[in-house]
Amino acid sequence: MIWLFVKVILVVTVGLLRVSSVADGACPSYWTPHSDYCYIVPQIAQSWTDMMALCKAVDGELADITSTDENDYVAQLAKENHPSGGEVWIGGTDSMSEGNWMWIGSGDAMVYRKWGSNQPDNSGGSEHCLGMRTSGDWNDDDCSRHNRGVCKRRKYSIPVVGK
Secondary structure (H helix, E strand, O other), X not given: OHHHHHHHHHXXXXXXXXXXXXXXXXXXXXXXXXXXXXXXXXXXXXXXXXXXXXXXXXXXXXOOOOOHHHHHHHHHHHHHHOOOOOEEEEEEEOOOOOOOOEEOOOOOEOOOOOEOXXXXXXXXHOEEEEEEEOOOOEEEEEOOOOEEEOEEEEOOOOOOOOO
């Protein structure tokens, strides 16, 4: 019964996250802007797969990180929204081919990387999902572990008709 209540609250929260302004270059309500993108850290810990589904439900993806600037921004966002430390899920995985890390949203191979010391290590042979420590360093982790995550989406772009 409690799980059903939590799911109802989550669905209502997801619905609220979809309500947004339509200004060009804006982010939906509760998302924070950085460069051409908007980010949010849902305040619920889930498996990597469930977090990926939650990000999709709010018209985003688990964040792919393509630069030092973006990594630093997402790490700071993680610290502000996950003050107890630990990790947040981001969108990398090597579940298709061990050691070949890719971004799940785009299917692109990782170019920029910020692995922590001795990472990735595939400890126990079951670490195929990408976590970011609040330090900004990356760690491969067990996909079933429950962490918060960072969702990413493009800012709104209003097409101009007739130009």
